[in-house]
Amino acid sequence: MKKALTLLLLVATTLTYGQAQKKADKATEAWRYEIECAGIGADGTYLIKVWSYSKKGNVAITQAKKNAVHGIIFKGFAGGERGCNSQKPLVSNPNLESEKAEFFEPFFEEGGKYMKFVSASSDGNVDAGDRMKVGKEYKIGVVVSVMKDALRKDLEAAGIIKGLSSGF
Amino acid sequence: MLVVSAANLNAQVADNVDVKYRRSSIYTLMIHEPTRPYAEVIKNSFEKGPIPEKFNDHNLGTRIIPATDAKDESANITAFLEANNVAKEVVAKWFGRSAKGGFNMDMIKQRGSYDASVLDITKAKASKRGLDMLADAGEELIKNTFILVNDFKYVSKEEVAKKASGWLNALGTIGDYAGISNASTFTTAASAGVTVAGKGYVVKTTAHLYRLDWNDEVAATFYNDFWTEDGNLSPEKVKAFNESKIFKMTYIGSDVSWADVQSSIFTSKTEEQLIEKSTVKAVDAVIVKLQKNHDEFKTKTPLFTGEPITAKIGLKEGLTNKSVFTVLEQRMKEDGKTEYVEVGTIKVDPKFPIWDNRYGASEENPTQTADRTYFKKSSGKAFFPGMLIVQKKGK
Numbered sequence: 001m002k003k004a005l006t007l008l009l010l011v012a013t014t015l016t017y018g019q020a021q022k023k024a025d026k027a028t029e030a031w032r033y034e035i036e037c038a039g040i041g042a043d044g045t046y047l048i049k050v051w052s053y054s055k056k057g058n059v060a061i062t063q064a065k066k067n068a069v070h071g072i073i074f075k076g077f078a079g080g081e082r083g084c085n086s087q088k089p090l091v092s093n094p095n096l097e098s099e100k101a102e103f104f105e106p107f108f109e110e111g112g113k114y115m116k117f118v119s120a121s122s123d124g125n126v127d128a129g130d131r132m133k134v135g136k137e138y139k140i141g142v143v144v145s146v147m148k149d150a151l152r153k154d155l156e157a158a159g160i161i162k163g164l165s166s167g168f
Numbered sequence: 169m170l171v172v173s174a175a176n177l178n179a180q181v182a183d184n185v186d187v188k189y190r191r192s193s194i195y196t197l198m199i200h201e202p203t204r205p206y207a208e209v210i211k212n213s214f215e216k217g218p219i220p221e222k223f224n225d226h227n228l229g230t231r232i233i234p235a236t237d238a239k240d241e242s243a244n245i246t247a248f249l250e251a252n253n254v255a256k257e258v259v260a261k262w263f264g265r266s267a268k269g270g271f272n273m274d275m276i277k278q279r280g281s282y283d284a285s286v287l288d289i290t291k292a293k294a295s296k297r298g299l300d301m302l303a304d305a306g307e308e309l310i311k312n313t314f315i316l317v318n319d320f321k322y323v324s325k326e327e328v329a330k331k332a333s334g335w336l337n338a339l340g341t342i343g344d345y346a347g348i349s350n351a352s353t354f355t356t357a358a359s360a361g362v363t364v365a366g367k368g369y370v371v372k373t374t375a376h377l378y379r380l381d382w383n384d385e386v387a388a389t390f391y392n393d394f395w396t397e398d399g400n401l402s403p404e405k406v407k408a409f410n411e412s413k414i415f416k417m418t419y420i421g422s423d424v425s426w427a428d429v430q431s432s433i434f435t436s437k438t439e440e441q442l443i444e445k446s447t448v449k450a451v452d453a454v455i456v457k458l459q460k461n462h463d464e465f466k467t468k469t470p471l472f473t474g475e476p477i478t479a480k481i482g483l484k485e486g487l488t489n490k491s492v493f494t495v496l497e498q499r500m501k502e503d504g505k506t507e508y509v510e511v512g513t514i515k516v517d518p519k520f521p522i523w524d525n526r527y528g529a530s531e532e533n534p535t536q537t538a539d540r541t542y543f544k545k546s547s548g549k550a551f552f553p554g555m556l557i558v559q560k561k562g563k
Contacts, residue, residue: 040296047294057474057552119294125287125480126554128187128470134500140554145294 033064035071037084044149046072046087049130051141057131061120064142069114072146073155090152091161100160117151120144187556189468189485191283192312193224195258196451199245199319201235209440210320213447220455221526222467222486224279226313228257233317245317245376246419254315255415258380259390262310269406270398273306280306285469286480307387312464313380315417320450322443323370371450372426377458378417389414423461425453459559466559471495474551477514478540482523487541491516493557495548508556512548516541 034051041047050064050071071077072090074097079086097104107113122143130141155161198214201207211232219225230252236244249255263271284292284302292301394409396402427449437445459465467485472478481487492515496508516522520542545551 039291039294039301042294042296042298045294047291057550122287122290124553125290125472126470127287128468128554128556129498131470131552131554132498132500132506138552139500143291143294 031067031070033067033071035068035075035077037077037079037087038143040083041145044147046077046146046148047143048072048077048146049141049143051130051139053134053137053139055137057138061124061142064140065118065120065144066108066114068144068146069118069151070108072148072151090148090155096160103158103160113154117147117154118144187468187470189285189466190309190312190464191222191224191279192314192464193226193262193279193309194219195226195228195254195313195315197231197233197315197317199235199241199317200232205322206440206443209443210322210447213444214318214320214451217448217451220452220486221483222459222465224282224309226258226261228254228261235319241319241374242376242419242422249315249378249417253415255380255417256409256412258313258315259310259382259415260409262313263390263395265409266398268398268401269409270396270401271394272397273303276306276310277303278306279309280304282484283309286472287470310387311380311382313382314420314464315378315380316454316458317376317378318451318454319374319376320447321372321374322446323372370426371446372424373450373454374422374424375454375458376422377420377462379420381416381418386414420462423454423457425450425457427453460561467493468556468558471551471553471555471557472540473553474555477517477543477545477551479543479557480523480525480540482525482538482541484525487516487522489516489518489522492546492560493543494560495551496556496558498556511555512551513546513560514543514548514551514557515546517544 032053036049036051037047038049039047048068048071050068052063052067054063072087074089074091074094076087076089077084093099120142126140126142132139152161156163196214196219198211200211204210215231219227233241233245233248235241238244262275264274265271280303281299283305288302288305289299292299295301394405394412396405427446467481467487469479469481469485472480492513494510495512495514497511498506499509500506521536521538523538523541524536543557
């Protein structure tokens, strides 16, 4: 009896998590996020805060990582406080994501290659000022570290962007 | 539902709530009148009493203020603090002033690192400057320096009881004598009877709280006009600091607390031991009251996880099994401003040990597996990581 209950609980938890994940993935597909500099990262990295939106209060970290890598490739971020300089996106063509869909779709899928280039520098912590309920959804800011040098090299190797030295 | 404000987390309405908790540094003193009964016992007990773990110990050499005949010692305290340049001495301690007059940043760095939350540490590790960033933040702690002066009043229940016509009347009299308007707090003494009340002491302390004035202007003057180091000492700057009058304190207010030390006819404790204990308890009570009445002293931190409910705070922040927290959620209003709304309360879950995150705890206690403190929900719905929890009731 006890075993059956445990199993039931496990299935229910998995289903709940799965549903939450689906909703979060849906939010990510629309790439609704805001990105800002969170400080000067260690060598070869950007330290950024990503604001993601979610209907669930507990889904954010995975989505934040995905959004962060997407942001570095396609959006860049503004400079300002904390010694931050503005950074342009790694790609200059905004349509490249759909033009190179065969590369980017698997790259950003759940557990995709994007994960190699990002880590949650806040170790799962969300700062009190970085969680906000806006209407019926949550806006959650997570600080992540993106390995921009490694990411650039990978995109260059895949022929998505040109190497820094290719113009010379 | 409760909406809270920037100025007071117990009140209503809210923009720009300061969600960052910073450790306060405290310097405690007491009024001493040698002719009072057991004055030396009280003084010794106060002087050797520990500073609560939650605060940085900022005590200076002098901790005793001679009493005057005045009923209210406020003017005496203010005069003493000014005459002894306490504000300047407090600043000198922050900057480790040497006998020669040179300053250093060692204490500021050490306290900055100790103040850092787990979130601060993880962020700092990911940044180019690394953990040095935390040490820099130590400067922000200077403005949270407080001077607390206790004026103890010890009232023997036995003496009061003898003077009163009956022990029921005595309860009210004790309250009046001790200056406590609500004598209903003595119900435990009442139920225990005269023999119990006979050997205990009621301790009342009026605590006067001051805060060091440390702002951008004072800091700029300090660094420009007074900063000098032992290796390259500037006699002009040493002199300028010695003669400076820019360091001040602001009187914040007074809180009255008391401790009722119960004793029984079976006690083996001496009178001195009872008084010692009551002194410590009275100071504890004052600290609890300060935490309740002043937002600066309330521990605030985001929830680490919502299920189970955990947070990255522990003994360093003075948590006990009695600690209770309000859970707040930040919400954006239609006008774009944010407010914090109370969504529940939690208390420390006694089934789990409180995380020992004090300095050196990991070396002293290598078998510790906890890296967070667990809480139990008292009220509210689902809680999520990042919701703000704020200490309640001063415990």
